[in-house]
Amino acid sequence: MASRSSALRYYILVRLLLAPLMIWTITTVVFLLLRATPGDPIDALLGPRAPQEAKDILRGQLGLDAPIWLQYVRYLGNLLRFDLGSSLSSQGETVWQIIQNHFPATVELSVCGMVVAAVVGLGVGAIAASRPNSALDAGGRLFGILTYAVPMYWFGMILQLIFSVQLGWFPIGTRYPLSGTAPQGFTGLYLVDSLLSGNLAQFGTAIYYLALPSLTLGILISGVFERIVRVNLKQTLRADYVEAARARGISERRIVTAHALKNALIPVITVLGLTFASLLGGAVLTEVTFSWPGLANRLYEAISERDYPVVQGLMVFFAVIVAVISILIDILNAYIDPRIRY
Template identity: 80%
Template sequence: MSRSRALQYYVLSRLLLAPLMIWTITTVIFLLLRATPGDPIDSLLGPRAPESAKAELRASLGLDAPLWLQYLRYMGSLLRFDLGTSLASQGQSVWEIIQQHFPATMELAIFSMLVSVVVGVSVGALAASKPNTPIDVGGRLFGIFTYAVPMYWFGMLLQLVFAVQLRWFPLGTRYPLRMAAPQGPTGLYVVDSLLHANFEQFFTSLYYLALPSLTLGLLLSGIFERMVRVNLKQTLKADYVEAARARGIPESRIVVAHALKNALIPVITVLGLTFASLLGGAILTEVTFSWPGLANRLYSAISLRDYPVVQGIMVFFSVIVALASILIDILNAYIDPRIRY
């Protein structure tokens, strides 16, 4: 089989598996929501509402139908790209909720990823280039700490120190209420303020974004630190590295220009999947910092037993993760032909 034909076959197989993955996630979410205790009708009307009112609302929402019929109706709506309407937001569609809150999650994920990559790769490369030294030990401790520490605890600690005690950063919002938020096509405040050349809004957006993105980025940097450190240590033992040293090339140039480039190849997979998980799993970060993103809105919907919103947001996130997984697999297959066999 030729290289191009093998790559085409691999890409096709991954594309065919994506709908199965999304369908499985959707089905599991549908069943788990209805298996957990609680009634969305009680959340909407309160437990003391008359039973007749509860029954009427349950019938109007289709929640009185058998479980299999609810599932078929839901899957039929998904095939029409209809994610439903919120039960608790006065008829607001799930697509409107996603459009309203997703840009905040995207902005937080982008800047958190930048912080995690820069810090993780730098610390990992420095630790690997100084093996069996205090710097190497410090790098390992950094990776263990950032990987193991609970996000909510670390986030509250940083807020207590830098926002409450030192008053260096703001709390509990994405943009000051007394100022008009940036408006633009992307919904990303940093980008839209740059598009309008409004540097006051740009720096204000960065200021309010700094503490949440630093918190999440530092905790994620441990993943990249450990991967870069391990791979770079192995790469520095390769024959071509020894040959470069024999030619008198400075060690810093060997690490940066030769070894680090090859050591970063396995990081591509983790980079893509970590970014996808940031978009879909930053609930603790957004709740801890009261960040008005889609993950925080998902948390509220779970608390209110808002079935359509929970299901719609989870389907949206699962599609993002599936697409990111496919793109990363294709990129790895293109870089390393052994993956296709």
């Protein structure tokens, strides 16, 4: 036990030391790619027909006239001071302010989408694995393939056409009606703030506007969990201890829910955490399709506007989230499964 604990501590220490290297690599790649792709942020700000003298003045004010290596050194120096910079297109708005204003919307959408994905994916995968070589098993496979292959933006638009345009059950987009007063609170999460203030009407409205984007995101992600659960649960159901449980007369449902499913969920935890981390930083298509005012949508706008500081700052922020969550997932797996060695 002592040797395993020391090995785990050593592994965690190595991961913590490698995390800054990963963040630095992502930062460097994004910095170089932004400057290698066609387009000029000054043209995006002033327009291509602006006088060249005005362009040169603004370029000097923003520090974009300096050599690339000097811009890179300045940027790394700002990062070491936790200064992510300020937006070029929104004068006076810092990247930290953008994160504060838009990140709660992304968190809310990602959490609700993950809940839908976990419930649907684990349920379909468990049912399919418990009935091998049956119609349910074939249906589970088809579900996993379709949810993986269908483009998210196309699926979102189809749901909008059906449930918003044709049936009128849900709003087409946005996070809250413009005519209403959004929940106010320190978290920025409408569901949480409305509950803390005791305003159930605002809570219901927030759920109403969140439902369709969450279903879109959750259903398409659920296929990943379905495939992992189905494959691992099938292998677990062939284990010796499962056969012994069947020989003792334990019902198949209890074997699946109380014994096999718990062991089959170990790899799911890893995928669950990393998928959630990627959602926090990459639910761009869903947010753009539903005009969701989240951080991924803001990143899409910054890329379109060639807003270097915002793109770089948000990518660093997302990289830190992925690094932290991946380390936490590894630690959680080690404590859940004592067979894991480092």
